[in-house]
Amino acid sequence: MAYYLHILIMINIYILLILGMNLLLGYTNLLSLCHAAFYGIGAYLTVFALVKLNLTFFPALALACVGTMIASLVISLPSLRLHGDYFVLVTLGFMMVVFSIMYNCVPLTNGPYGISGIPKPAFLGLIKADGIPGYALLTTILSVGSIALFKVLVQSPFGRILRGIRDEEIMVESLGRNVFFFKVLAFAISAGFAAVAGFVYATYVTYIDPTSFTLDESIFILSAAIIGGTGNIIGSIVGAIFVIIMPEIIRVIHIPDTIAPNVRQIIYGMLLIILMYFRPKGLLGKYEFKE
Amino acid sequence: MNGTQTILEIDGISKRFHGRGNQESFLVLEDVDIEVKRGKITALIGANGAGKTTLFNVISGFSRPDSGSIMFYDERVNTHNLVSMSPHQIAGLGIGRLFQNLSVFKNMSLIENVLIGSGEKDGEFPFASLLKKSVGVAEQHKVRMAEDIIGKVLGETCTETGLDPGEHQKERWSQKFRFLQPLDRFVSRYERYGDIFDTPLSKIIKNDVFFRDASDFSFGQQRLISLACLFMGDHALLLLDEPTAGVNPQIVEKILTVIRQMVDESGISVFMIEHNMDAVLKIADHCYFMDDGTVTHFGSPADVLGNPKVRREYLGI
Known part of the structure; x- marks a missing residue:
């Protein structure tokens, strides 16, 4: 049972990550390679809030979210006036800088040794030490709440402007909207979703190190978003379920552990190729990414 | 210049495109002077490459001129350079633009294409609808207004799409992977409404056509949709770049009627680039002819089109 609940928790974490990516890719037509950086910043800020500041659940979550959203401005303000490949390259650079800081700034992050013994904050009595069922319930509440918030966001006039930017940025500008401002907001909100995922991950695993927040992870989140499909909510949920369950299926068919990660990579790669050829929108996506 | 009669005054605008590498720079606009009258339709004609669209880009802020000024006189006769x-600041003054090659937001529904044109910006901040109840009320008001405008501008034409619903969205996998067809049907149903499925918007609107993606409509209908989007905003001046280009005569007639109607009813001023001379003669009050980056003739459409030089160099007769 604990195994299935663990799968559920990981799906919930990835739903949060992919929703954030979807807001950028599927709703604003921005391809970002630094989503794992915000995931990591959220996780490290969570540790800071819980260990150094001794904050409780909600203040710690708020600090992780707001702090990560502010950190997103460091990259979005100078880079969001760039378009296409240039923007992608800047996000790649940011990802590398953040990873280097996490890896080398030992006094702050404990570098490659990571931080262990992260406390689990109490949330309405759900989380206890080693309480996987409670954690599964908590992450489900958080992911369902995030889906509801995401739905409100994309159905609102704000979401309409983002979809307009996705389709024809120049036309939105000519309708009197400051496209740059909307993109900065979208980027910050996307980072906020990643921070919630970072919070959940750090407190669930109780150990973080920089290897969980690499460029590979960013690409993994991006590919999960593309596989599930972007431009609607259901695609993100399907993407998260797919990428978490697929390795478990591979495990069932008894591929030796030594080659299992490589086989997983090959299967993902092939799936992406097949999908891009037959179904560029992803499994249940609405929007076909242009650049 | 009298701002009560003039809404836009272009004075001495010049623009040079700088060549890349060893290419020489060339003058696209040279000392252009144009005056657009309030509540009138002013046409701008000229051969391809004469600089008309560049001039529109300069007016709407997408391109900076090298010299000259463009004064806009708003309803209170405040002057803006x-x-x-x-x-977006220029658009915020009430200057709307129809682009020559961009027409609609293709992945958005018909109703959303019109709603996005609304000049009402309250409620566009993230989660505003959760924080302020008035956002929902304003949204309902906008939807009613959009429905009216769609009725006026597209009328009966919006039901004649000439396409099966979602025909363009049929995926190749339905042929290659037939076993996935049940999933395809689900996607098709979901995509039809996207994220506005079962929302207040879908509860207000009963007309299925309003939820069709703009790309489902023909090119002519898309031009009408983009006009409807402009009419949704609170514009004082519309810059229309070839509104009738590439559409059939029936839709041309519809577009011209709609433009004339909006000018007469709402007092909007229109500055339009047009290659359809029948259209110019039919609806324009004033006409400018541009040749090689400069304005060479000005007057009533009949006068300009009757000029021997214009006839010889532009019309080829």
Whole structure:
């Protein structure tokens, strides 16, 4: 049972990550390679809030979210006036800088040794030490709440402007909207979703190190978003379920552990190729990414 | 210049395109002077490459001129020099633009294409609808207004799409992977409504056509949709770049009627680039002819089109 609940928790974490990516890719037509950086910043800020500041659940979550959203401005303000490949390259650079800081700034992050013994904050009595069922319930509440918030966001006039930017940025500008401002907001909100995922991950695993927040992870989140499909909510949920369950299926068919990660990579790669050829929108996506 | 009669005054605008590498730079606009009258339709004609669209780009802030000024006189006769302003600031003054090659937001529904044109910006901040109840009320008001405008501008034409619902969205996998067809049907149903499925918007609107993606409509209908989007905003001046290009005569007639109607009813001023001379003669009050980056003739459409030089160099007769 604990195994299935663990799968559920990981799906919930990835739903949060992919929703954030979807807001950028599927709703604003921005391809970002630094989503794992915000995931990591959220996780490290969570540790800071819980260990150094001794904050409780909600203040710690708020600090992780707001702090990560502010950190997103460091990259979005100078880079969001760039378009296409240039923007992608800047996000790649940011990802590398953040990873280097996490890896080398030992006094702050404990570098490659990571931080262990992260406390689990109490949330309405759900989380206890080693309480996987409670954690599964908590992450489900958080992911369902995030889906509801995401739905409100994309159905609102704000979401309409983002979809307009996705389709024809120049036309939105000519309708009197400051496209740059909307993109900065979208980027910050996307980072906020990643921070919630970072919070959940750090407190669930109780150990973080920089290897969980690499460029590979960013690409993994991006590919999960593309596989599930972007431009609607259901695609993100399907993407998260797919990428978490697929390795478990591979495990069932008894591929030796030594080659299992490589086989997983090959299967993902092939799936992406097949999908891009037959179904560029992803499994249940609405929007076909242009650049 | 009298701001009560003039809404836009272009004075001495010049623009040079700088070549890349060893290419020489060339003058696209040279000392252009144009005056657009309030509540009138002013046409701008000229051969391809004469600089008409560049002039529109300069007016709407997408391109900076090298010299000259563009004064816009708003309803209160406040004067704004557009040259130093960004596109969204210029649009915020009430200057709308129909682009020559961009027409609609293709992945958005018909109703959303019109709603996005609304000049009402309250409630566009993230989660505003959760924080303020008035956002929902304003949204309902906008939807009613959009429905009216769609009725007026597209009328009966919006039901004649000439396409099966979602025909363009049929995926190749339905042929290659037939076993996935049940999933395809689900996607098709979901995509039809996207994220506005079962929302207040879908509860207000009963007309299925309003939820069709704009790309489902023909090119002519898309031009009408983009006009409807412009009419949704609170514009004083519309810059229309070839509104009738590439559409059939029936839709041309519809577009011209709609433009004339909006000018007469709402007092909007229109500055339009047009290659359809029948259209110019039919609806324009004033006409400018541009040749090689400069304005060479000005007057009533009949006068300009009757000029021997214009007839010889532009019309080829």
